[in-house]
Amino acid sequence: MTTKAIKRVDEITIRFAGDSGDGMQLTGTRFTETTAIQGNDLRTLPNYPAEIRAPAGTLAGVSAFQLNFSSHAIYTPGDSPDVLVAMNPAALKVHLKDLKRGGVILANANAFTERNLKLANWDSNPLEDNTLDDYVLYSVEMTKLVSNALEDSGLSSKDIERTKNMFALGLLFWMYNRSMDSTIKWLEEKFKKAPEIAKANVVALKTGYNYGDTTEIFTTTYRVDKAEVEPGRYKSITGNDAIAYGFVAAASQAGKELFLGSYPITPASEILHALSALRNFGVKTFQAEDEIAGIASAIGASFAGDLAITTTSGPGLALKSEAIGLAVMTELPLVIVNVQRGGPSTGLPTKTEQADLMQAIYGRNGEAPVPVIAAQSPADCFDAAFEAARVAFKYMTPVLLLSDGYLGLGSEPWRIPNPKDLPKIEVKHPDKSILDEDGVYMPYRRDDKTLARPWAIPGTPGLEHRIGGLEKEDVTGNVNYEPLNHEKMIHLRDEKIKRVANEYAPTQISGNKAGGKLLVLGWGSTYGAIHVAVERAREKGYDVSQAHLRWVFPLPNDLGEILDKFEQILVPEVNLGQLIKILRMNFPNEMTGLDKIQGQPFKASEIEEKIYEMLG
Amino acid sequence: MSEVKTNEIKLTRKDFVSSSEVRWCPGCGDYAILANMQRVLPDLATKKENYVFVSGIGCSSRFPYYMDTYGFHGIHGRAPAIASGVKLANPELEVWVITGDGDGFSIGGNHMIHVLRRNIDLNIILFNNRIYGLTKGQYSPTSQLGMKTKSSPWGSVDRPFNPASVAFGAEATFIARGIDVDAKGMQDVLTRAQKHKGTSFVEVYQNCIIFNDGEFEDVSNKKTRPDNALYVEHGKPMVFGKDNEKGIIIDGSHPRVVDLGEKYTPENILHHDETNPIITNMLLQMSLDASFPTPFGVLRAVDAPTYDDLLHEQINQAKKQRGEGTLDTLFYSGDTWEV
Numbered sequence: 001m002t003t004k005a006i007k008r009v010d011e012i013t014i015r016f017a018g019d020s021g022d023g024m025q026l027t028g029t030r031f032t033e034t035t036a037i038q039g040n041d042l043r044t045l046p047n048y049p050a051e052i053r054a055p056a057g058t059l060a061g062v063s064a065f066q067l068n069f070s071s072h073a074i075y076t077p078g079d080s081p082d083v084l085v086a087m088n089p090a091a092l093k094v095h096l097k098d099l100k101r102g103g104v105i106l107a108n109a110n111a112f113t114e115r116n117l118k119l120a121n122w123d124s125n126p127l128e129d130n131t132l133d134d135y136v137l138y139s140v141e142m143t144k145l146v147s148n149a150l151e152d153s154g155l156s157s158k159d160i161e162r163t164k165n166m167f168a169l170g171l172l173f174w175m176y177n178r179s180m181d182s183t184i185k186w187l188e189e190k191f192k193k194a195p196e197i198a199k200a201n202v203v204a205l206k207t208g209y210n211y212g213d214t215t216e217i218f219t220t221t222y223r224v225d226k227a228e229v230e231p232g233r234y235k236s237i238t239g240n241d242a243i244a245y246g247f248v249a250a251a252s253q254a255g256k257e258l259f260l261g262s263y264p265i266t267p268a269s270e271i272l273h274a275l276s277a278l279r280n281f282g283v284k285t286f287q288a289e290d291e292i293a294g295i296a297s298a299i300g301a302s303f304a305g306d307l308a309i310t311t312t313s314g315p316g317l318a319l320k321s322e323a324i325g326l327a328v329m330t331e332l333p334l335v336i337v338n339v340q341r342g343g344p345s346t347g348l349p350t351k352t353e354q355a356d357l358m359q360a361i362y363g364r365n366g367e368a369p370v371p372v373i374a375a376q377s378p379a380d381c382f383d384a385a386f387e388a389a390r391v392a393f394k395y396m397t398p399v400l401l402l403s404d405g406y407l408g409l410g411s412e413p414w415r416i417p418n419p420k421d422l423p424k425i426e427v428k429h430p431d432k433s434i435l436d437e438d439g440v441y442m443p444y445r446r447d448d449k450t451l452a453r454p455w456a457i458p459g460t461p462g463l464e465h466r467i468g469g470l471e472k473e474d475v476t477g478n479v480n481y482e483p484l485n486h487e488k489m490i491h492l493r494d495e496k497i498k499r500v501a502n503e504y505a506p507t508q509i510s511g512n513k514a515g516g517k518l519l520v521l522g523w524g525s526t527y528g529a530i531h532v533a534v535e536r537a538r539e540k541g542y543d544v545s546q547a548h549l550r551w552v553f554p555l556p557n558d559l560g561e562i563l564d565k566f567e568q569i570l571v572p573e574v575n576l577g578q579l580i581k582i583l584r585m586n587f588p589n590e591m592t593g594l595d596k597i598q599g600q601p602f603k604a605s606e607i608e609e610k611i612y613e614m615l616g
Numbered sequence: 617m618s619e620v621k622t623n624e625i626k627l628t629r630k631d632f633v634s635s636s637e638v639r640w641c642p643g644c645g646d647y648a649i650l651a652n653m654q655r656v657l658p659d660l661a662t663k664k665e666n667y668v669f670v671s672g673i674g675c676s677s678r679f680p681y682y683m684d685t686y687g688f689h690g691i692h693g694r695a696p697a698i699a700s701g702v703k704l705a706n707p708e709l710e711v712w713v714i715t716g717d718g719d720g721f722s723i724g725g726n727h728m729i730h731v732l733r734r735n736i737d738l739n740i741i742l743f744n745n746r747i748y749g750l751t752k753g754q755y756s757p758t759s760q761l762g763m764k765t766k767s768s769p770w771g772s773v774d775r776p777f778n779p780a781s782v783a784f785g786a787e788a789t790f791i792a793r794g795i796d797v798d799a800k801g802m803q804d805v806l807t808r809a810q811k812h813k814g815t816s817f818v819e820v821y822q823n824c825i826i827f828n829d830g831e832f833e834d835v836s837n838k839k840t841r842p843d844n845a846l847y848v849e850h851g852k853p854m855v856f857g858k859d860n861e862k863g864i865i866i867d868g869s870h871p872r873v874v875d876l877g878e879k880y881t882p883e884n885i886l887h888h889d890e891t892n893p894i895i896t897n898m899l900l901q902m903s904l905d906a907s908f909p910t911p912f913g914v915l916r917a918v919d920a921p922t923y924d925d926l927l928h929e930q931i932n933q934a935k936k937q938r939g940e941g942t943l944d945t946l947f948y949s950g951d952t953w954e955v
Binding site for chain 2: 033036037038039182226229230231232233234235236245248249252257259261278279280281282284286288289290292293296297298299300301302303304305306308322323325326330416417419422457458459460461462463464465466467468469470478479
């Protein structure tokens with residue numbers, strides 16, 4: 001065995017790219033899990049086509065998974081990859097332009113056949129001409145190497161060929177000094193019923209690892225030290241899983257059963273999947289016949305006393321609009337999760353966007369205010385879901401939780417909270433003692449402080465009452481069409497939601513708390529990219545600060561004051577400037593928008609450039 | 617069904633009458649359905665506080681406001697979905713869905729077929745008046761071809777369907793039919809509906825005195841009803857007519873109306889079997905055929921697993937197998953690491 005040099009690096013971004021059938025999401029996820037266990041901080045960005053299997057070898061069928069990991073705290077999946085794994089010519093064609101100059105390309109040479117090259121519009125084989133002269137190219141015959149290693153396995157050549165992603169993974173494990181143990185364990189568990197397949201994958205993984213170790217092509221391995229993060233126990237989590245966990249935790253802390261009414265939709269379905277697995281937690285998941293039935297069943301469950309939620313993406317939110325209005329009118333607690341994707345219409349189902357903000361805040365008939373909370377990182381989805389449920393209970397209101405494809409499918413290490421430290425959520429259901437002197441229950445008699453109405457649930461003797469979508473008479477809740485009562489109720493519902501802002505923690509400014517030249521203000525998943533951009537600019541001496549909105553509706557009470565402290569305000573959004581329009585309606589300050597609508601999250605460098613442009 | 621124990625205090629019809637003023641048009645068939653419901657419930661063993669009436673939009677959907685029980689007036693067509701959530705949240709509740717031919721079979725048709733398919737333990741009453749009343753007189757999916765309405769002044773070219781047949785196609789486990797003017801018949805089917813475990817589908821022919829008066833004249837008029845209505849009862853012969861002088865037989869592969877006498881007697885004609893889908897379907901087809909009487913009563917009642925039972929059994933089973941989940945077991949599942 002040759003002794004090879006170990007180079008210590010601080011931060012690496014790898015992009016795995018291949019055909020939809022090449023298992024790139026799985027390969028990326030395994031590398032992520034292993035990297036997480038080894039203590040690096042990380043962020044991931046899956047990027048795959050909407051088609052399950054676009055024609056093999058085509059540009060449309062390329063699926064990718066990007067992972068950024070480092071020895072310090074990181075906030076984004078990385079701007080440009082340092083390493084590109086290209087399992088076929090199409091993957092190289094699509095992703096080469098993003099690779100850092102001088103970056104590493106690890107290609108499966110066997111996939112660069114004449115047919116595949118043609119499908120990917122290469123005039124000649126880039127592995128053999130001078131196309132890749134500016135990069136470090138490792139052209140490895142992965143398919144051939146696994147075929148040799150598994151020639152006596154008795155498996156079909158198709159099954160053997162499928163293990164080539166494990167070869168690539170093994171090679172990267174070697175290159176970045178990662179252990180194969182957790183992946184071997186995982187393969188054995190996943191293919192428990194087909195041990196020969198498990199074994200073949202393990203062989204392929206080890207073949208890749210040993211290939212790196214023994215061949216002389218590779219001279220260096222890289223070490224990325226553990227990241228210095230807050231002590232505690234961690235696990236790697238996607239935004240969608242974190243949302244599922246957040247609701248289970250909220251139900252538990254409120255002493256409620258959790259009900260999810262949902263219809264599958266990309267990229268939100270994983271929340272339904274995660275919660276469906278939790279039957280032993282008493283979680284009731286109802287895969288409804290459509291989006292409307294998803295929310296309607298949740299409203300029914302809420303009326304009957306459960307923590308009720310519904311999960312969807314933009315097109316589904318459009319279908320749920322009328323029912324959200326019903327929850328506003330009946331003043332029942334409910335959380336609607338929108339994992340946003342590119343729109344309009346069917347749009348870009350598997351890509352990310354923040355263009356449903358206006359829909360979330362205003363997309364209903366009538367004056368129908370709903371608090372809107374936004375998650376800012378995959379792990380933060382846990383806190384956002386918990387907080388959404390808490391506010392829904394406390395104010396007896398539907399709450400809209402905005403995530404997006406980037407957060408929902410991306411992952412990062414989550415510092416696991418001690419369940420004992422989670423706040424209790426107080427939920428009260430009245431009994432007969434709430435009846436007035438005439439023995440009548442008043443379903444719309446409100447709490448003085450929150451204006452929430454009482455939540456009497458069916459099964460409670462003496463509190464039988466009727467509610468619905470027709471306008472209510474103040475206090476009694478009876479159907480009422482009188483002009484002044486309607487106006488009063490509109491104002492009451494509006495005022496109730498305004499008071500939700502009293503719940504907010506003070507808005508944090510990271511940078512110059514006293515104010516300065518430039519504030520970058522964002523909401524939702526842009527947090528990481530803005531944070532990195534602002535930090536980089538500050539290191540270069542620029543006077544720039546960051547503030548990020550947790551609740552986008554109602555806006556925080558202290559926001560005006562914060563805006564006034566800065567000479568310039570920059571609002572980056574993955575839409576055509578929706579938050580900035582809302583801010584302009586509310587505040588007189590000059591503001592500059594930075595919009596990107598490509599189905600991809602911001603790169604930190606894009607925001608950084610804008611900061612330099614504005615600060616000269 | 618939540619018949620756990622009998623009420624300690626005997627309830628009466630009045631206990632189910634709410635303080636809301638009933639606002640249907642004078643002479644509307646809905647009054648009769650409301651009155652019959654209020655008469656039936658005190659004799660059933662469910663506690664008053666466990667009743668929930670859920671409706672959609674339309675004249676019939678105002679029904680929950682008039683019942684002194686828990687009630688939810690939903691949005692157009694969605695009552696079956698709302699009611700499903702209520703029942704799954706608390707299986708102890710006795711949930712009734714009130715809907716109409718527009719609400720349940722036009723805008724809400726999708727929810728209707730799926731609730732029936734799942735067999736959630738709910739009771740659905742379809743108020744079928746074959747017209748849109750609340751929007752003031754357009755044809756509905758059950759209006760007859762050629763019917764002249766505000767939206768079909770030249771006559772409807774919109775072929776109707778038979779809601780009970782749709783329910784049958786959607787695998788409903790309980791299908792019954794009543795008519796507003798027949799109190800006894802309606803009370804019988806409402807009682808059976810509540811007692812049935814699974815989704816009970818009850819169609820009530822209901823007269824809209826303003827926009828479609830007399831639609832069911834042949835079976836509501838006391839003079840013509842005996843010859844035009846067939847009351848079926850499980851295990852009993854299919855006889856009808858003023859003096860029960862007519863019956864139904866199967867002739868080859870077709871049903872036929874026969875006069876009873878020497879050749880055909882109540883013993884040798886067709887007997888109703890509510891568990892036999894062939895008989896149910898035959899009765900449903902007779903509803904559309906003017907040469908046959910319209911069947912009323914319980915047309916189908918079969919046992920099948922209910923969604924709510926299966927769900928809660930699965931939850932119990934999962935708890936037994938994996939232990940009751942706690943936040944600790946959830947958070948620390950899978951690969952974790954210490955920093």
